[in-house]
Amino acid sequence: MAVGIFDSGLGGLTVLSAIQERLPELDLVYLADSAHAPYGVRTADDIFDLTTAAVQRLFDAGCDLVILACNTASAAALRRMQEAWVPNDKRVLGVFVPLIEAMTERQWGDNSPPREVEVKHVALFATPATVASRAFQRELAFRAIGVDVEAQACGGVVDAIEDGDFILAEALVRSHVDALKRKMPEPNAAILGCTHYPLMQETFQDALGEGVSVYSQANLVAASLADYLERHPDKLGSGSPAFLTTGDPAKVSSRATQFLRRSIQFTAA
Numbered sequence: 001m002a003v004g005i006f007d008s009g010l011g012g013l014t015v016l017s018a019i020q021e022r023l024p025e026l027d028l029v030y031l032a033d034s035a036h037a038p039y040g041v042r043t044a045d046d047i048f049d050l051t052t053a054a055v056q057r058l059f060d061a062g063c064d065l066v067i068l069a070c071n072t073a074s075a076a077a078l079r080r081m082q083e084a085w086v087p088n089d090k091r092v093l094g095v096f097v098p099l100i101e102a103m104t105e106r107q108w109g110d111n112s113p114p115r116e117v118e119v120k121h122v123a124l125f126a127t128p129a130t131v132a133s134r135a136f137q138r139e140l141a142f143r144a145i146g147v148d149v150e151a152q153a154c155g156g157v158v159d160a161i162e163d164g165d166f167i168l169a170e171a172l173v174r175s176h177v178d179a180l181k182r183k184m185p186e187p188n189a190a191i192l193g194c195t196h197y198p199l200m201q202e203t204f205q206d207a208l209g210e211g212v213s214v215y216s217q218a219n220l221v222a223a224s225l226a227d228y229l230e231r232h233p234d235k236l237g238s239g240s241p242a243f244l245t246t247g248d249p250a251k252v253s254s255r256a257t258q259f260l261r262r263s264i265q266f267t268a269a
C-alpha cells in the first residue's frame with residue numbers, strides 16, 4: 001500500500017520527509033522527473049504533458065493517490081488534470097491549498113465566503129511558471145479579502161539546488177529577496193511557494209528579517225494528507241515503497257542523500 005509523491009526533482013523530498021515524520025507507517029513511492037527539471041521555466045502545456053506522464057507512472061506503480069509535491073505542476077497543470085484527465089478511481093492533490101488554508105486560518109473544507117485575515121502584505125517566492133499562473137492569488141481570493149500579494153519569480157534557484165551549488169543558490173535567494181523588498185518593503189509573511197525552497201529556508205529568513213513569518217508547505221501538506229487518509233482509507237493503493245527518477249539514478253541518489261542526510265537510493269523510473 002503506497003501513496004505517490006511527485007516532483008520535477010528533489011524539492012518534493014522536503015514534503016516526503018514531513019510525511020514520513022507524521023505518518024511513519026505509510027509507504028511512499030517518490031518520483032523525481034529529474035530528466036526534465038526544472039519545470040519552472042516551461043510552458044503550461046509542457047508542464048501538463050510532463051506531469052501527466054509522471055503521475056501515470058505512479059498510477060502504474062500501484063498508487064491510487066498522488067501528491068503533486070511541486071507548486072509549478074500544482075499551479076500550471078492540476079486544475080486541468082482534475083477536470084479532464086484523472087480517472088474516477090484515482091486522486092491527485094496539490095500543495096497550494098493546505099498552505100492557503102493555514103494562512104487564512106481555515107479548517108479543511110471550510111467553504112464560507114472570503115473574509116479579512118490577520119496578514120495583509122504577503123511576499124510569494126516561486127518559480128517563473130507558478131508566478132505567471134497566478135494560481136496562488138486565485139486560490140487566496142476564494143478565502144481572504146484585503147490581502148496584498150507581491151510575487152517574486154526566483155529564476156535559477158531550482159537549478160542551483162539540483163546541481164548541489166548552495167553558494168549560488170544562497171546568492172540568488174538574497175538577490176530575489178532584495179528585488180521583492182524594492183516592491184514591498186515590509187511584508188508580514190512570506191510564502192516559500194516551491195518545494196525546493198525549504199532547503200534554503202534559513203537564507204530566506206535571514207534576508208527577510210526576523211519579523212517576517214516564513215510559511216513553507218511540508219508540515220502543512222503532511223497534516224492535510226493525514227486528515228485526508230483518515231477520511232479516505234480506500235486511497236492507500238497497492239504499491240511498494242520506492243524512489244524513482246527519470247534522470248541518472250547514481251547522481252540523483254547522491255544529491256538526495258546529501259539533502260536528507262540519510263541514504264536514499266533511486267532507481268530508474
Ligand code: DGL
Pocket residue numbers: 007008009011012037038039040041069070071072073127130158193194195196
Ligand atoms: N519543486 C518545484 C516547485 O515546487 C519545482 C520547480 C521546478 O522544477 O522548477 O515548484
